[in-house]
Amino acid sequence: MADHQPVLSVEKLTTSFRSGGEWRSVIRDISFTVDAGETVAIVGESGSGKSVTALSAMRLLPAGKARTQGRAILEGQDLLALPEKQMRAVRGGRIGMIFQEPMTSLNPVFTIGNQLAEALVLHRDMSWAQAEAEALRMMERVRIPAARSRLGEYPHKFSGGMRQRVMIAMALACRPRLLIADEPTTALDVTIQAEILHLIRELQREETMAVLFITHDMGVVAEVADRTVVMLRGDMVETGETAAIFAAPQKPYTKALLAAIPRLGTMGETPFPRRFPSVDPATGAVEEGRETRAPQAEARPILEVENLRKRFDVRGGRIHAVEDVSFSIQPGETLSLVGESGCGKSTTGRSILRLLEPSGGTVRIEGQDLATAGRKGLRDMRRAAQMIFQDPFASLNPRLTVGAAIAEPILSHGLMGRAAARERAVELIEQVGLPASVAGRYPHEFSGGQRQRISIARALALEPRLIVADEAVSALDGSVKAQVANLLLDLQERMGLAYLFISHDMAVVERISHRVAVMYLGEIVEIGPRRSVFDTPRHPYTRRLIEAVPLPDPARRGSLPPALSEELKSPMRPLDYAPPQRRYEEVAPGHFVQMAAA
Incomplete structure (x- = not known):
């Protein structure tokens, strides 16, 4: 449990990005504390500003393109006012960070063991031999099979889940006072996720470490967070004790987030699939998803x-x-x-x-x-x-617009001419719940959920x-x-x-x-x-x-x-x-x- 000494105190944090010659705020007046031994979760959907909040406090946003105002105080030191040289010593030492995409955080030309040991030599003043021994111990602790033989391997030889475990080992190896975990378990299987949550909690107890946990998984929030901060489009909409927020959410958006959680054991007697509840984010009103019909009873399986x-x-x-x-x-x-x-x-x-x-x-x-x-x-x-x-x-x-990407398989199979294929692509885009006007846009202009809808439309083209x-x-x-x-x-x-x-x-x-x-x-x-x-x-x-x-x-x-x-x-x-x-x-x-x- 927390001993109520703030390790991190964020006060009126506002971050803006330069766009088209002007500054546009992406997070506004964010304030919260994380005490020693406490876990605070920041939750919200993609684009809500969760990760930008953490990157702002760590001063990891590109200089010249991002501007941060307010204060981020780590044990009495304002991180936003520190010289860059001192800030480099803080990162990886007093603050550990687990990023969502481990492959972009690991150096592809160095072995896993080398990267772990380097952080220990730099931040814990160990000899190289001591650092290698500690690197092996940390890899075993995050349950990487055959850890000794894998110390000499490169990141591309590890699966996504294994790379994430390496990142967690690296972040925890230097025994940080504050651990910032940005979607650390999103891509992991439930059993590995459970292991990682156990590991973070265990190390938190040993070191009285403060944890800032960024996630959209409300099941994980319920399991690990003492307090929760809910964000929507750059603003804090609700904050409080996790148990209180789950029991009686005050804002419609928080109600919508909680209603969207898939929960085991809620299917009742039905043998068939059931749609997820739909939620009105403006009012928080929940409409329970209806049951689907039985599959076709045909003699031959597809x-x-x-x-x-x-x-x-x-x-x-x-x-x-x-x-x-x-x-x-x-x-x-x-x-x-x-x-x-x-x-x-x-x-x-x-x-x-x-x-x-x-x-x-x-x-x-x-x-x-x-x-x-x-x-x-x-x-x-x-x-x-x-x-x-x-x-x-x-x-x-x-390089292809989404309309062209959806039409491509139709054309390659010779099913339609170009004009008809373009029309069919627009029909499919509308069929997956997107407006026809997006056909001329490129993949990078869409969110992850929209891109997945486009992939479904392309799969339906034939x-x-x-x-x-x-x-x-x-x-x-x-x-x-x-x-x-x-x-x-x-x-x-x-x-x-x-x-x-x-x-x-x-x-x-x-x-x-x-x-x-x-x-x-x-x-x-x-x-x-x-x-x-x-x-x-x-x-x-x-x-x-x-x-x-x-x-x-x-x-x-x-x-x-x-x-x-x-x-x-x-x-x-x-x-x-x-x-x-x-x-x-x-x-x-x-x-x-x-x-x-x-």
Whole structure:
């Protein structure tokens, strides 16, 4: 608990950016304190000013383009008045910062161990040998498997979740007085998120560290924050004790934020997906989302996957990324594939669409075996099955207007002439809830949620029957996530689309799925109707995934499962490894669980 000594005191912080020859304020009169041992959360949607507030206090905004007024006092020193040389000593030493995108924060030409050790030598006055030993200890503490052997690897060899753990190790290694965590768990799986929250809390207790936690995940806020600051378009709209804000939010925007949270266990008796509640941000009025209809009962599934395998040969062995995976999806049905980073979810989706060549097994789309399909067969398959990628910005060509990007697949398949394709692109833009006027704009001119809608419009251009959605809503703010998920459900109901929904967000999965398949180390360990899997999970890994979802209720704080002690397992095997034959038991109608190996 806090000992009520402010470590950071922000007073009337106002930051402006130069635009078109004039200064425009992006945050205005922000004031709050963070006490020793206390966690204060700043919440709000993208563009609310959360990150700018932290970057202003750290003086990390570009000189000449940004102007900051007010005060940011760290243990008696006004950071905004310090000379730059002293400020450099504060950053990484007395203040640690975890950024949202770790790849942009790590130097690609230095090894992970080198970067960790350098910070320790610089800020904790250690010898290089001491720093390397401490770097190893911190990597083990943030649960990086085979930490000793990975000290000498470069950032590009780490997954996104692993890179985020490295950033957390780096920020905590120097035992800062204040930790600023900017969306540190947004891209992480629920079990890893739970581990990281445990770790930050543990180190906070040991060091009486103050934590400023920037997030849009209200479940995380309920779990970690003592006090909460709510921001909207650069202004503070509400602040107070976290429990009080959750129990009785005063402002319509805060009510809207809380209503948009997907909550586990709110689906009732329905076996079908249910839309997310819609909220009026002006009044805070909530309209409960209605239930969708049953999927079409057709004799032939749109997708049939049998014994799918994908293996990668690497130095020292072979990675069994996908091993003996089988399932089918009916028209109008959503099957969600869930599990942690590295479990094989995305590799499964890419192998199904032949973006990766499978190592074995059979994939049939509308009865057509893709392994025997020639060039024309694959081209037809691209019309029947499309993919929505996790990062819409990376999957859209920055040189094409969004109208041209949506029309491109129509033209490449020769379905329409240029004029008709342009008209069809405008129709699709309107179909995903955007105005027709945006067709002439470029991807960088849109928010993340808008870009994801454009990616959905492009996926619909060829009128597919199956869509593989790979973490399509994972990085979106709560209300935007709800809007995009509702859009996917509306399109499914209207067009009879089948979805393979790949996600680690268990609360969203519960809301929009008909059936759920749980993956662990490349294998499906449990599959069945959504209600059966969530209400009576039978595999220990499924239970842990569900338990690890933070509950958006401060009264139930501490409900996350205890931190794991064993090292994370790896899917890498010796070249001569022969996978065991797996057995599945049907524990309820359509609900199958992998049996433990004998």
